[in-house]
Amino acid sequence: MTDSQAASATDDVAALVALAARGDVNAFERLYARSAGRVYAVCVRMTGDPQRAKEYTHDAFVRAWERLSTFRGEAAFETWMHRLAVNVVLTATRGDRRREARLVPTPDEKMAETAAFGRPDRDVETRIDLERAIAALPARAREVFVLHDVEGYRHEEIADRLELQASSVRAQLHRARQLIMRMLNR
Amino acid sequence: MTNHLTWETLNDLVDGVLSAEAKAAAEAHAEACATCATALAELRATVSDARALPDRVSPPDELWTDIRATIEASKVAHLPPGTSPGAATRGWWVTPRQLAAAAVVLMVATASLTGVVMNSRSSSTMAARPQAVTVAWQTSEKAFQENVLQLRQQLEMLHDHLSPGTLVKVERALATIDLAIAEGREALLRDPANAALSELLASNYRQKIELLRRVTQLTSS
Numbered sequence A: 001m002t003d004s005q006a007a008s009a010t011d012d013v014a015a016l017v018a019l020a021a022r023g024d025v026n027a028f029e030r031l032y033a034r035s036a037g038r039v040y041a042v043c044v045r046m047t048g049d050p051q052r053a054k055e056y057t058h059d060a061f062v063r064a065w066e067r068l069s070t071f072r073g074e075a076a077f078e079t080w081m082h083r084l085a086v087n088v089v090l091t092a093t094r095g096d097r098r099r100e101a102r103l104v105p106t107p108d109e110k111m112a113e114t115a116a117f118g119r120p121d122r123d124v125e126t127r128i129d130l131e132r133a134i135a136a137l138p139a140r141a142r143e144v145f146v147l148h149d150v151e152g153y154r155h156e157e158i159a160d161r162l163e164l165q166a167s168s169v170r171a172q173l174h175r176a177r178q179l180i181m182r183m184l185n186r
Numbered sequence B: 001m002t003n004h005l006t007w008e009t010l011n012d013l014v015d016g017v018l019s020a021e022a023k024a025a026a027e028a029h030a031e032a033c034a035t036c037a038t039a040l041a042e043l044r045a046t047v048s049d050a051r052a053l054p055d056r057v058s059p060p061d062e063l064w065t066d067i068r069a070t071i072e073a074s075k076v077a078h079l080p081p082g083t084s085p086g087a088a089t090r091g092w093w094v095t096p097r098q099l100a101a102a103a104v105v106l107m108v109a110t111a112s113l114t115g116v117v118m119n120s121r122s123s124s125t126m127a128a129r130p131q132a133v134t135v136a137w138q139t140s141e142k143a144f145q146e147n148v149l150q151l152r153q154q155l156e157m158l159h160d161h162l163s164p165g166t167l168v169k170v171e172r173a174l175a176t177i178d179l180a181i182a183e184g185r186e187a188l189l190r191d192p193a194n195a196a197l198s199e200l201l202a203s204n205y206r207q208k209i210e211l212l213r214r215v216t217q218l219t220s221s
Helices: A003-009 A013-021 A025-047 A050-070 A077-099 A107-118 A127-135 A139-150 A155-162 A166-183 B007-015 B020-032 B034-051 B063-075 B096-119 B130-157 B164-190 B195-220
Strands: none
Touching: A013 A025, A013 A050, A025 A050, A025 A077, A025 A127, A025 A139, A025 B063, A050 A077, A050 B063, A077 A139, A077 A155, A127 A139, A127 A166, A127 B034, A139 A155, A139 A166, A139 B034, A155 A166, A166 B007, A166 B034, B007 B020, B007 B034, B020 B034, B063 B195, B130 B195, B164 B195
16 A cells, blocks of 8 residues: 555545655645545636636646645645635736726626526526526626635635725625626526 | 615625614614515525535546646656745746747746856755755656657657747757756756755756647647
């Protein structure tokens, strides 16, 4: 039995992290298997785009691999990975926004408005509808909604991460909820 | 009843951020006003549904394979103690033009950095474990060379798809990196415990692999 197999068998995350930090990719694969679903979930919800979510999840795990030696175990590995993924998404979307400084609504904003006022779906209570509604939100509103209502971040923490005023975070959150409720015909 | 609760007040009530006085007033209004009570219930249901979403979504099956490939490409530079594995992340270059421009920048930066680090070797780092570092780098270089060889073979097959101008710039950048690697390697052999040199050499290795990888990806896409 290899070290990584032994670590996996004993369900010892700390041991897997230690092995991975020494270059054991198999140990890192086991860590990936434990946390990938959580990381991908936050990436796909914050971007509303499976392809970008895949890219950001990729980047988050590569960065984690690079920084394993800095993981001290104060937080659970999965929590550490989750925060790393949020940072990856926010850094990337911040860059996107700077490049795409705009005066007109982006396609997803148009889609959200259309969806909000256009079609009264019947089976709107399902989780899939909510996921779709989240994906259709304008980018900033989606990020705030996911961080606050899905992930449980506080207003102040979101303001800090997004470099916004707390009042702007609240306004985006309220707008996101309003759009989602319209899309869900509530 | 007139003067319904505003949307902001409803949200602040749900989020628990109203003052005690404002909260009591809002709740009293909602109890007496069917319109606001309904709006409040729907808002609470929406927030509750969001909080109840599953915290995991299955990623695409091939994602780990991609991550592993990136890690393996960078792993060759993961040897000196305290040195992080590869910084080879996606999105470094996007187009052949950017690739060529970046290659030129890389030539200057690589040569300059090597000179700076080689001139700033600290005597305090000269003592520790030279043999261990040397053995580690030998192992690293073998893996590195295997990666480079594979990528070189792939690039050779795609040679005709690259514009001559881009090809010249890329080859020039590769030659500069090779020179920096040779200089860094020579310096490291003289000063095996110099962590800055180790990091720089690792960085040069990563740059070469990443450059080759990007060129092959861009050319084949």
